[in-house]
Amino acid sequence: MPVALTLVCLWIVCAGVAGLSPSRYHWPAAWVLIATGIPLLGLLTFTMGPVWGLIGLAAGVSILRWPILKAGQRLAGLLAPPQEREHPGE
Numbered sequence: 001m002p003v004a005l006t007l008v009c010l011w012i013v014c015a016g017v018a019g020l021s022p023s024r025y026h027w028p029a030a031w032v033l034i035a036t037g038i039p040l041l042g043l044l045t046f047t048m049g050p051v052w053g054l055i056g057l058a059a060g061v062s063i064l065r066w067p068i069l070k071a072g073q074r075l076a077g078l079l080a081p082p083q084e085r086e087h088p089g090e
Contacts, residue, residue, distance in 0.1 A: 002047055002048060003047075004040070004043045004044045004046075004047045004048060005044065005048065005052070007040055007043070007044075008040055008041075008044050008056050008059070011033070011036060011037055011040055012059060012063065014033070015029075015033050015063045015064070018030075018032075018033065019063075027067075030064060030066070030067045033063070033064060034064065034067065037060050037064070040056075041053060041056050041057060041060060044056045
């Protein structure tokens with residue numbers, strides 16, 4: 001098995017262990033997983049090709065779905081046009 005695929009499998013096992021930890025450790029573990037997962041995804045794509053890179057990306061997104069959803073909500077809030085406030089009684 002290629003080294004990149006072995007490292008990605010180890011990353012997935014670490015993500016599973018982090019998910020079993022108490023909830024106060026979830027966000028710090030998520031940041032560590034993101035920081036290590038991005039270079040691993042690049043290495044996987046470089047060594048095994050774009051199909052395996054997309055498979056690795058899908059695995060990472062399925063594991064880290066909450067940070068991705070929160071980032072999407074923040075981005076949507078930044079890109080949304082400002083809402084006009086309605087003043088009652090006018």
